[in-house]
């Protein structure tokens with residue numbers, strides 16, 4: 001039911017729309033209208049998305065469900081850290097709401113890990129809002145653990161993100 005492909009310039013509008021809508025659906029209830037409006041305008045316009053798609057250091061992996069866009073991951077190499085020499089950062093990881101709980105997110109994460117393996121990354125990390133319990137549960141069941149925290153600015157509000165990480169290849173299967 002699910003397939004994956006790399007995004008192209010033609011995907012800019014669809015990615016901007018899905019990113020904007022998913023962010024709003026997930027976080028609007030916990031933030032002010034002003035903070036949300038500012039963040040959405042600063043982050044998800046088609047023009048910004050087009051520029052991100054032109055950035056050769058960034059890889060956008062699309063998840064298709066029955067041929068239609070159902071999610072995406074924004075991936076980019078990160079600086080070496082205490083856990084890895086060649087870490088990969090998952091900068092965004094969004095699955096469209098109708099597909100939550102369907103296994104779509106699992107397929108997307110497997111694709112991201114495959115991308116990491118193919119590009120010789122040894123560690124994968126991401127930042128997730130400390131109160132995003134659904135996402136934290138999802139990452140934990142896929143082997144991520146909390147390794148730190150960092151601030152996240154949403155409009156005028158400074159929030160706390162947890163930093164979660166896992167080896168690309170889990171220890172037990174090495």
Ligand SMILES: CC(C)(COP(=O)(O)OP(=O)(O)OC[C@H]1O[C@@H](n2cnc3c(N)ncnc32)[C@H](O)[C@@H]1OP(=O)(O)O)[C@@H](O)C(=O)NCCC(=O)NCCS
Nearest residue numbers: 026093094095099100101102105127128133134135137138
């Ligand atoms: C995060 C995301 C990719 C996870 O995908 P998903 O399909 O929802 O994940 P799953 O259903 O496989 O796993 C979620 C788990 O959280 C559990 N869960 C759901 N709501 C919960 C809640 N309020 N409190 C605690 N656990 C919750 C689910 O039961 C499930 O656990 P289980 O498999 O043990 O039953 C998806 O929800 C998403 O795109 N959300 C919006 C954007 C987002 O938050 N992205 C992450 C930013 S870092």
